[in-house]
Amino acid sequence: MKIQQLRFLIEVVDSGLNVTLAAERLFTSQPGVSKQIRLLEEEAGVTIFERSGKRFTGLTAAGEAMTRAARRVLLEAENFKRVADEFRDESAGTLTVATTHTQARYVLPRVVAEFTRRYPQVRLAIREGDPHRVVENLQRGEADIGIATEALASAPGLVSLPAYSWHHLLIAPAGHPLLAQDALTLQTLASHPLITYDPAFSGRSRIDEAFRRADIEPNLVLTAVDSDVIKTYVSLGLGVGIIASMAFDSQRDSGLVAIDVGHLFGANITRLALRRGALPRRFAMAFVELLAPQLTPELVSAASREGGQSYDI
Numbered sequence: 001m002k003i004q005q006l007r008f009l010i011e012v013v014d015s016g017l018n019v020t021l022a023a024e025r026l027f028t029s030q031p032g033v034s035k036q037i038r039l040l041e042e043e044a045g046v047t048i049f050e051r052s053g054k055r056f057t058g059l060t061a062a063g064e065a066m067t068r069a070a071r072r073v074l075l076e077a078e079n080f081k082r083v084a085d086e087f088r089d090e091s092a093g094t095l096t097v098a099t100t101h102t103q104a105r106y107v108l109p110r111v112v113a114e115f116t117r118r119y120p121q122v123r124l125a126i127r128e129g130d131p132h133r134v135v136e137n138l139q140r141g142e143a144d145i146g147i148a149t150e151a152l153a154s155a156p157g158l159v160s161l162p163a164y165s166w167h168h169l170l171i172a173p174a175g176h177p178l179l180a181q182d183a184l185t186l187q188t189l190a191s192h193p194l195i196t197y198d199p200a201f202s203g204r205s206r207i208d209e210a211f212r213r214a215d216i217e218p219n220l221v222l223t224a225v226d227s228d229v230i231k232t233y234v235s236l237g238l239g240v241g242i243i244a245s246m247a248f249d250s251q252r253d254s255g256l257v258a259i260d261v262g263h264l265f266g267a268n269i270t271r272l273a274l275r276r277g278a279l280p281r282r283f284a285m286a287f288v289e290l291l292a293p294q295l296t297p298e299l300v301s302a303a304s305r306e307g308g309q310s311y312d313i
Contacts, residue, residue: 001040001044003073003074004036005036005039005040006040006070006073006074007026007074008026008033008036009037009040009067009070010067010070011025012037013059013067014139014140017049017055017056017057019034019056034054037049044066046063047060047062047063048060048062048063048066048067049063071157072277074141075275075278078278092121092122093121093122093123094122094123094124094125095122095124095125095144095145095281095283095284095287096125096127096137096142096143096144097125097126097127097145097146097147097287098127098133098138098146099127099134099146099148100129100130100131100134100149100201100202100225101225101227102201102202102246103148104126105226105228105247106227106246107246107291108126108291111287111290112126115283115287118283118286119283119286127142127143130225131149131150131151131200131201132200134146134147134151134152135148135151135152135158135273138155138273138274138275139155139158139275144278144280145272145273145274145280145287145288146158146273146274147163147270147271147272147273147291148271149202149203149268149270149271150201150205152272153271155273157275157276158274159273159275159300159303159304160272160273161272161273161292161295161299161300162269162270162271162272162292163269163270163271163292163295164270164291165267165269165270166244166246166268167245167260167262167266167267167268168203168206168242168243168264168268169242169243169245169248169258169261170189170240170241170258170261171230171231171234171248171253171256171257171258171259172240172241172257173235173255173257174255174256174257176257178240184259184264186210186211186214186218186264189218189240189261189264190211190216190218190219191219192240193221193238193239193240194219194220194221194239194240195222195224195230195233195234195238195240195241196220196223196230197223197224197225197227197230197243198223198225199223200225201225202243202247202268203268204223206265206268207242207265210264210265210266221239222238227243227244227247228247230242230243231243231247231248231256234256235256242261242265244268245260272288272291272292272295274304276304277304280300282297285300288300
């Protein structure tokens, strides 16, 4: 039994039993993957995949158990390498952070600047995507750290911790009548054209939930994944915007005025996640602490050892 065969097994499962797709992701051939799976079954003496002709249609009971074991073996193999890397050179290596555009654009620059100053020999990669892509990058071992407001808390195989909380802001051009309101209400907002995030991003679920609970239909005229896009169209007068608080800067966003609407939509929690059981390098833990000082290496290690999924502090 070889580590490579276990990687092939996991990739086939994670590719939805599509061997061709698994081969593409592994940069090898489809017959090569099929051969290694067959050899693994022969050596183990059990059938891993249910088949219809040459096509995989599901995992057998033995296959499900072996897949879980294979994930543990591969994770420990990665941890073995990390231990060696740590003792060989604790200040050099690669750190990959998967996150959303809002985090990468507005929250991480100060963290990255300080991190690169402390660890000039670490190659840092930022992978942007929607929250579900962040989860996928972590689960597949393609990222060391994930940062997002959505999806991380409930994702299997991950340990997530609260990094920081934030509110939504209403933004409008200076002089807009909404800015003169003494107390904004959902009903008042719904009477104006609204521009906000795509449903998968930046606390949009809380916005939808608030309107739904009040039985009010908002007039959504445009949605986007990028706060800068929202601000651009608000500046053009197409509507008022609802954005994350960290995405607004009064000097940078001159011409727009922001009002905190946390009382309407509640607080949002941006979470940081790691793969459960993974052993982060020391510089990875330093990156975590720069983002969220309360997430000390001791706390993160303890959470990971407990084997839970989502934690609050």
